[in-house]
Structure formats: structure tokens, C-alpha cells
Amino acid sequence: MLSKKQAQIFFLGGTAVTFLIFIGLTVFSLSKAQDQSNTDKITAAVVRGKHLWESNNCMGCHTIMGEGGYYAPELTKVIERRGEGYVKAALMSPVAWEPNGRKMGPYKMTSEQADDMVAFFNWIGEIDLNGFETVVSPLAKDAK
Amino acid sequence: MKYQSQKVAYWFFALSMLLLFLQLVYGFIMGFAHAGFDGLHEFIPFNTAKAVHTNLLVVWLLSGFMGAAYYIIPEEAQHELVSVKLAYVQLISLALVGVTAIVGYHFNYWEGRKFLEIPRPLDYLVVVNVLLFMGLIIMTLIKGKRKTTTALVLTMGLLFAALLYLPGMIDFDSQVMDSFFRWWVVHLWVEGVWELIMGGILSFLLIKLTGVDREVIEKWLYVIVGLTFLSGILGTGHHYYYIGVNKIWLIVGGIFSALEPLAFLAMALFAVNMYRKGEKKHPNKIALYWTLGSAIVSFIGAGLLGFAHTLPQTNLYTHGTLVTAMHGHLAFWGAYAMIVFAIISYALPNLTGRKFYDSPNGRLAF
Numbered sequence: 001m002l003s004k005k006q007a008q009i010f011f012l013g014g015t016a017v018t019f020l021i022f023i024g025l026t027v028f029s030l031s032k033a034q035d036q037s038n039t040d041k042i043t044a045a046v047v048r049g050k051h052l053w054e055s056n057n058c059m060g061c062h063t064i065m066g067e068g069g070y071y072a073p074e075l076t077k078v079i080e081r082r083g084e085g086y087v088k089a090a091l092m093s094p095v096a097w098e099p100n101g102r103k104m105g106p107y108k109m110t111s112e113q114a115d116d117m118v119a120f121f122n123w124i125g126e127i128d129l130n131g132f133e134t135v136v137s138p139l140a141k142d143a144k
Numbered sequence: 145m146k147y148q149s150q151k152v153a154y155w156f157f158a159l160s161m162l163l164l165f166l167q168l169v170y171g172f173i174m175g176f177a178h179a180g181f182d183g184l185h186e187f188i189p190f191n192t193a194k195a196v197h198t199n200l201l202v203v204w205l206l207s208g209f210m211g212a213a214y215y216i217i218p219e220e221a222q223h224e225l226v227s228v229k230l231a232y233v234q235l236i237s238l239a240l241v242g243v244t245a246i247v248g249y250h251f252n253y254w255e256g257r258k259f260l261e262i263p264r265p266l267d268y269l270v271v272v273n274v275l276l277f278m279g280l281i282i283m284t285l286i287k288g289k290r291k292t293t294t295a296l297v298l299t300m301g302l303l304f305a306a307l308l309y310l311p312g313m314i315d316f317d318s319q320v321m322d323s324f325f326r327w328w329v330v331h332l333w334v335e336g337v338w339e340l341i342m343g344g345i346l347s348f349l350l351i352k353l354t355g356v357d358r359e360v361i362e363k364w365l366y367v368i369v370g371l372t373f374l375s376g377i378l379g380t381g382h383h384y385y386y387i388g389v390n391k392i393w394l395i396v397g398g399i400f401s402a403l404e405p406l407a408f409l410a411m412a413l414f415a416v417n418m419y420r421k422g423e424k425k426h427p428n429k430i431a432l433y434w435t436l437g438s439a440i441v442s443f444i445g446a447g448l449l450g451f452a453h454t455l456p457q458t459n460l461y462t463h464g465t466l467v468t469a470m471h472g473h474l475a476f477w478g479a480y481a482m483i484v485f486a487i488i489s490y491a492l493p494n495l496t497g498r499k500f501y502d503s504p505n506g507r508l509a510f
Contacts, residue, residue: 004293004363011370018377018400025381029390030324037320037388047317054256057249060191065387066464067258067323071178071190074464096185102177103185124319130394132386135460 036128049120052113061104064124066132072102076129077136079121087121088114145494147218149225154495155235156211157488163204163242164481170197188250195249195261201476202259203242208484209341210238213281213302215491216348220295221288226280234276241269257322259330260312267313274306293362294351297369298344304337320388327383334475335379335404335446339372342442342483343411349435349486350415355424364418368410375403385456386463394456401454405447408479415439427499430506431490437510438482445474 028034053059061072068074078087090097090104091114097104109117127133145151173184173193182190218225225231245262248254254261262270281299285291312329316322347365351358381397415436426432449471453462462468489506493499500506 002363002367004359004366007363007366007370008293011366011373014370015373015377018374022377022380025378025392025396026324029384029392030321034390036390037318039318042317050317050319050322053319055254056252057191057195057254057256057261059256059258060194060261061189063464064319065323067387068464069191069194069258070464070466070469071174071194101180103182103189105185105189120319127320127388129386129388130391131460132463136464 036130038123038126041123041126043119043123045116045119046123048113049116049118049123052109052117053120056107065127065129072104074136075121075124076127077125077133079118079125084118087118091117147224149228149231150215150218150491151495152225152228152231152235153211153215153491155232156207156214157492159235159239160204160207160211160484161488163200163207166246167197167200167204170200192249195254196246198259199242199245199249199261203238205338205476205480205484207238208480208488209302209338209345210234210277211491212341212345212484212487213277213298215487215495216298216345217281217284217288217295220290220292220348221285222290223284223288226283226287230276231280234273234280237269237273237276241266241273257312257326260326264313267309271306271309274309278303278306292358293365294344294347294358297340297347297365301337301340301342301344304340305333308332308337323387324384324389327380331380331383332377335376336373338480339376339407340369342438342479343369343372345483345487346411346415346435346439349431349490350418350422352490353424353426353428353432353435354418354422355426356418356422360421361418364410364414368407368414371403371407371410375400375407379404379454382454382456382459385459398454398456402451404454405443405451408443408447412439412443427501428490428493429502430500430510431486433507433510434482434486434489438478438486441478441482442475443478445471445476445478449474 032039053064058064058075059068061069063070063074063076065076066074088111091107091109092111093106094108095106097106170188170193173188174190174197176182177185177190177193188196214225214231245266248263248266249261253263255263281302285295285299288295308329311325314325316325343365347361350356350361377400378396379401381393382401384393384397416439419432419436453459453467453471493501
């Protein structure tokens with residue numbers, strides 16, 4: 001029968017081994033050779049767009065790469081689906097944007113800010129998502 | 145109640161329940177918005193309601209865990225808490241940071257990263273608060289007469305939870321890196337170290353409620369938390385399938401996250417078996433219901449519903465959908481909400497002297 005000491009060794013040993021494997025896999029998958037996200041294409045505009053994305057908590061309603069609020073449309077491929085003009089119009093609109101009943105408050109972004117958001121979405125849209133880019137989400141019905 | 149300083153727990157439990165009530169209010173706001181009744185949009189848009197709802201969940205559970213630690217550690221260590229005054233300072237500062245964050249969310253003051261919306265200056269205050277809490281718990285343990293496995297597992301869970309908050313504070317230019325390390329906090333909390341906390345509380349309650357020998361219960365506690373980490377650490381990979389990192393996570397995450405229900409199954413079997421084995425019939429039936437209920441519902445919510453969409457072939461179509469939220473709700477409810485209710489149900493009659501062990505209201509609530 002298992003003793004308490006053996007159970008303790010199972011816990012500590014198992015934790016140490018799996019943690020070391022986890023760290024190893026993290027280093028491997030984040031190494032430059034394994035990059036799937038075109039890190040070298042992250043421009044200053046993309047970074048500014050990411051800050052706008054975060055400071056307005058867009059993820060609280062939308063999803064991107066499948067992560068977010070599940071309330072408003074998935075935006076991973078939004079530029080491909082809607083085009084830059086539509087996205088900029090939604091972000092710069094002085095009135096609430098509510099095409100399908102659900103409301104997005106007026107963010108009243110400047111043209112420069114909307115350009116940064118578009119740059120961010122363009123970069124996101126090019127990431128290799130292991131097949132998810134072809135599904136995107138049930139909200140994106142017109143995705144290929 | 146054997147030690148006067150355990151009374152601190154009462155106020156942590158009170159704060160916990162107040163925040164739970166607020167969380168439910170914001171949940172209703174979101175539910176109505178989903179149903180098309182978004183009348184509060186001007187004041188509480190969906191992203192505000194969601195940030196408040198999820199952050200209140202984290203804070204009320206943490207407040208419950210902290211209350212549990214302040215109740216359990218003195219009794220396990222057989223020593224009064226080293227400073228009751230500092231514990232109250234910690235409680236008040238926790239409440240102040242939480243309230244400031246929640247008010248801030250209504251004025252666009254946040255980081256906008258799912259589950260970790262607390263703005264950076266408040267993050268530092270959280271770190272100071274948790275350091276104070278851990279200091280009080282660890283010092284009490286060190287000065288205590290005995291160091292039990294239950295107390296060590298609970299403390300280890302709380303300490304790792306504190307340390308794992310740090311990767312979420314690293315700034316990245318890449319959304320992919322941001323997401324990758326955000327899961328170090330969120331996944332390794334919920335499907336890792338929080339299960340240590342849950343295991344520690346469960347073990348304490350089973351020892352008290354069933355009368356089964358401590359050595360037997362603590363031996364199985366090691367096996368359960370061992371299974372948790374064995375599957376849960378590499379199971380983090382199920383969050384990495386489709387966020388722009390290597391395909392190796394589809395294999396590793398798929399295999400190890402499929403094993404995650406084993407830890408919850410073991411926990412459910414463990415709790416039920418200890419109850420059957422127990423000769424002592426503790427009069428606090430409500431605490432027993434919540435304790436066994438937590439072990440069983442966590443297996444259904446976290447184990448079975450998690451397994452239902454954890455394989456990459458399935459997850460490809462459920463990722464980014466409300467299936468995730470569905471699993472998340474019952475998992476949190478079973479594993480963490482119910483274990484907090486269990487420890488509150490056990491501790492409150494001892495803290496207040498009012499022995500409401502088996503009232504109809506208690507049964508109805510269960």
C-alpha cells in the first residue's frame with residue numbers, strides 16, 4: 001500500500017519534472033526559429049494599436065485569436081472580412097455603432113488612431129493560428 | 145474555535161459574500177445585455193460589466209481563501225496568528241484596492257487584458273497586500289507547534305498563487321506573447337495552484353467532519369495535488385492551440401489536459417470515500433453537504449465539461465465561443481465557490497457561537 005512518504009515524492013517529483021518540461025517547451029516554442037507571428041513585422045503603429053486595444057478594453061466584448069468577451073464579433077480577420085474603410089468608420093464614428101442591435105459606444109478615434117488599430121488588426125490577421133484562422137468563429141460567417 | 149485570532153476570518157468571509165452579491169448583479173446586467181436588454185449601456189457597457197464580473201469573482205474567492213487560511217492556519221499550527229492588527233490592515237487594503245479597481249472600470253481605467261484588467265499601479269498594491277498576507281501566514285506557521293501537510297499544501301497554494309501573479313505584469317509588444325504569459329497567471333492559478341488551496345481546505349474539512357485519521361487523508365491529498373500538477377502544468381497547452389505558437393502544444397496540451405479530469409475524479413472519490421469511512425458524525429451537516437458537493441460538482445464542471453472541448457480537434461470549433469464560458473462557470477462554481485461556502489459553513493457556527501448546523505434555510509441554500 002502507498003505510504004504518505006511515497007505520495008509526497010509522487011507530488012514533488014511529478015511537479016518538478018512536468019514544470020521543467022513546461023519551461024523547456026516554452027523556450028522552444030517562443031524561439032525565433034519557431035515564430036509563427038511575424039514578430040519582425042511589429043511596427044510602432046502595431047504597438048500603438050495594441051495599446052489602444054488594451055486601454056479601451058476591446059477584449060471585454062470582442063474576441064481576437066479566439067480570446068475575449070464572446071459578445072461582439074471576432075476580429076482576427078476583420079480587415080480581410082470588412083476592409084480598412086469599414087473598420088476605420090466604426091472606430092471614428094461620433095455616434096454609437098450598432099449594426100445588428102448590439103451597441104458599441106462612440107470611441108471617436110482620430111484618423112491616426114484608427115490607422116494604428118488597422119495596423120494592429122493587419123498584423124494579427126497574418127499570424128499562423130494552426131488552422132483557427134480558417135474557422136475564426138461562428139460569428140464570422142463570411143470567413144473563408 | 146480554539147484561537148481568538150481566528151476571528152479575523154469572519155470579516156474576510158463577510159467581504160467575500162458582499163462581493164459575490166455584487167458579482168451576481170453584474171452577471172445579470174450581462175445576461176440582460178445578451179438577451180437584447182442593454183438599457184444600462186450608457187453607464188455600464190458590456191466590457192465594463194464583464195471586467196467587474198470576472199474581477200469580483202477573483203477577489204471574492206481570494207477573500208474567501210484568505211479567510212480560510214486565517215481560520216485554518218492557527219488551528220493547524222496550534223498558534224495564534226502573529227498579528228491580528230496587520231491582518232485587519234490587509235483586509236481593509238484588499239477591499240480598498242478592489243473597490244478602486246471596480247470604480248475605475250466604469251471610467252475606462254483598466255489594462256484591457258482578460259481577467260487581468262486591474263491597472264498597473266493597483267497591481268503593485270495587490271503585490272504588497274499579498275506579501276503582507278503571506279508574511280502573516282508563513283510567520284504563524286514558523287512559530288507554530290506543528291507543521292501539518294494540510295497547512296503546508298494550503299500555504300504552498302497561496303504562495304504559488306502570489307508568485308504566478310507576476311508573469312501577468314510583464315509588458316509585451318506582441319499580442320501573442322501577451323496572451324501566452326497571461327495564461328501562466330490564469331490557467332496555472334485556476335487549473336494548478338488554486339487546486340492546492342482547494343485541496344488544503346478540503347483536507348481540513350474532511351479531517352474535522354469525518355474523523356478519519358489525518359495521516360490517511362493527507363496521504364491522499366498528496367496524490368490528488370500530485371495528479372493536479374502532473375496534468376495541469378502541461379495542460380496549459382490547451383490555451384496555446386490557436387494563439388499563434390508552435391503546433392507542439394496541440395499534442396502536449398491535448399494529452400495532458402485530457403488527463404486533468406483524473407485529479408477531479410480522484411478528489412470526488414476521495415471526499416465520498418472519506419465520508420463513508422468516517423465514524424464521527426459531526427453535527428454540521430450543511431458544511432458536509434457543501435464539502436462533498438464541491439468535490440463532486442468540480443468533477444462535473446471542471447473535469448467532464450472541460451474534457452468535452454479540450455481535445456484540439458474539438459477545440460478548433462469551440463475556441464472563442466460561449467462553450468468556454470459555460471465550462472468556466474460550472475468549474476468555478478464547483479471547485480472554488482462551493483469550497484468557500486463549505487469553509488464558511490463550517491467556520492461560522494464556531495466563530496459566532498450560533499450553532500445553525502442543519503437549518504431548513506441552509507438546506508434550501510445548498
